[in-house]
Amino acid sequence: MQKRARVIxxxxxxxxxxxxxxxxxxxxxxxxxxxASAYATTPEPKSAENEARRAAKxxxxxxxxxxxxxxxxxxxxxxxxxxxRPMMAIIPAGTTNDYARALKIPREDPVAAAKVVLKDQRIKxxxxxxxxxxxxxxxxxxxxxxxTYDVPSNMKSIFGxxxxxxxxxxxxxxxxxxxxxxxxxxxxxxxxxxxFFLALTNSIGGFEQIVPDASLDDGRFTLxxxxxxxxxxxxxxxxxxxxxxxxxxxxxxxxxxxxxxxNPVNDRVMVNIDGEYGxxxxxxxxNLHKHIEMFANLDKIPDDAYDLSEPKVTExxxxxxxxxxxxxxxxxxxxxxDKK
Numbered sequence: 001m002q003k004r005a006r007v008i009x010x011x012x013x014x015x016x017x018x019x020x021x022x023x024x025x026x027x028x029x030x031x032x033x034x035x036a037s038a039y040a041t042t043p044e045p046k047s048a049e050n051e052a053r054r055a056a057k058x059x060x061x062x063x064x065x066x067x068x069x070x071x072x073x074x075x076x077x078x079x080x081x082x083x084x085r086p087m088m089a090i091i092p093a094g095t096t097n098d099y100a101r102a103l104k105i106p107r108e109d110p111v112a113a114a115k116v117v118l119k120d121q122r123i124k125x126x127x128x129x130x131x132x133x134x135x136x137x138x139x140x141x142x143x144x145x146x147x148t149y150d151v152p153s154n155m156k157s158i159f160g161x162x163x164x165x166x167x168x169x170x171x172x173x174x175x176x177x178x179x180x181x182x183x184x185x186x187x188x189x190x191x192x193x194x195x196f197f198l199a200l201t202n203s204i205g206g207f208e209q210i211v212p213d214a215s216l217d218d219g220r221f222t223l224x225x226x227x228x229x230x231x232x233x234x235x236x237x238x239x240x241x242x243x244x245x246x247x248x249x250x251x252x253x254x255x256x257x258x259x260x261x262x263n264p265v266n267d268r269v270m271v272n273i274d275g276e277y278g279x280x281x282x283x284x285x286x287n288l289h290k291h292i293e294m295f296a297n298l299d300k301i302p303d304d305a306y307d308l309s310e311p312k313v314t315e316x317x318x319x320x321x322x323x324x325x326x327x328x329x330x331x332x333x334x335x336x337x338d339k340k
Contacts (some may be wrong), residue, residue, distance in 0.1 A: 003061040005034035008048050008075055010041050010067030013093035020068050021110045025066070025091065028114040032060055041071065053080030055086070062087045062117075066110065068094020073136055073274040076127060076292065080134040087155050089295040098137050101208070102201035102216065104300035121298040124290035126200055126217055130273050130284050138204055139285055140272045141262060142178060142195030142226070177229045179265035184223055184257035190265075194234060197224040198260060198285055212244035216301075219289035223260060225253040260285040 001195045007025060007129040009018045013264045022038055029036035039055075041047040052063050065075035072090055079085045090115040092100035103123075106112040106177040128135045164174075177192035197204070202214035211222045228234045228251040247254045262269060262281040267280035 003034045004059070005029045005032075005036045005052070005062040005064060006060045007036065007038040007064040007066055007091075008041065008051050008055075008057040008071070009038060009064075009091070009245070010048070010071045011287065013067040013071070018091070018093050018110055024111045025064075025114045026110070029062075029064070029117060032117045032120070040048040041067070046074065046078075048209035052076075053082070054085060056082050058148050060086050064089045064090060064091060064092060064093035064114075064117075068092070068101055069097065069137065070094070070276065072099050073134075073276075076136050077134045080088060080127060080129075080275055080288070080291065081307070085292055087122065087295065088295045089114075098203040101203040102137075102214075103294065104297035114246040116297050117295050117297070119295075119297070121296060122293050123296045123298065123301075124217055125292050125294045126219060127288050127291045128198065128200055128221065129286045130271060131279055133273055133278050134288075135200070135202055135273045135278075136195055137274055138272075139198040139278070141269045141281060142180070142196060175278055177227065178267040178269070180269065182223075182225060183261040183263075185259060186255075187255065189225055189253060192227070194226045194228055194231070196226070196262065198222070198288075199224070209244040210238075210241050210246075212247075216296075217290050218256075219287055220256040220258055221260065221285065221287050223253070223255045223257050227251050227253070258287050304308075321333075 007022070009022065009327070015282065020042075026038060038143045038162050039051045041051070048065070048067070048071050052065075055063050056079045063075060065072040065088065075088065079088075090100055090103070090105060091110045092105060092107045093110060097107045100107050100113070105116055109154040125136075128139060130139050148203065177194045180189065180191065180193045180196065182189045182193075182196060197210075197212045199214065201216065202208055202211045210224070214222055226234060226237070228237050234249065235245060237249060237251055242326070246252060261284045262271070264281045271278045271281060271283055273279075
């Protein structure tokens, strides 16, 4: 029986370039040996998720998520809890395209991205489970991440998931650490922190050195707890992170757990999952080891997952550095919590 592929695409992503390229994309999948068809998502909630689930239950061998990271997240959520999970491929057409960046998939040309399937190179990827939801790249929480919900989406596209926080100079008075209780693989943090991150790849908002030792399939998250207490300090810490020099900084905790539980203490802790609101703590995060088989450009991914030599500065990083240079010098005075 011939293999079947279903392309689930967001027709509004990338200035409708997906719609214009769809015939070429389907032809490439046919060349790869799949009977290919396409589904255009609608504005209805969970449109991509529901179609991915339907295609998986109908026995499709490959589901292609074409769009931004949000579309990929929905497709993963549609198949992650099934016993039979089809292979996945991605065709990026969003703003940041962190997942495509991590898999070394062309991000500017949908047809070139589709041709990755022709190489027939696949990797069984870790994904995360946060409560009842699944995520592919990052979960985060804390007051600082909550403020980002009010930042216009066009600012996010200019500065990236983290870098656009520089716009928030007017938010400086609101930035303060909150009490957090975080358990992770037998360790326990109970104190004040500005935010926490759980990452599955090395690409976060276009930044590729925040998790320089990331692995795609080791069964572990990278947990970063940021103890720095003001936005200026955090932004300067992020500049340090662009070179991968932050891992031993006393203002953060950097660990590699398989399971994390975040408990609220005195304040509400909202959780951001792959860039969208995903519920409130308490929440348990589990790494699902090698859970989804994904087409990737393995020729460009070294054995240790990432090539750390001579990292290129991305546009998001360049914009971020320019903005941080306009800020006052970092206040190097440590708080009592920083010293812990």
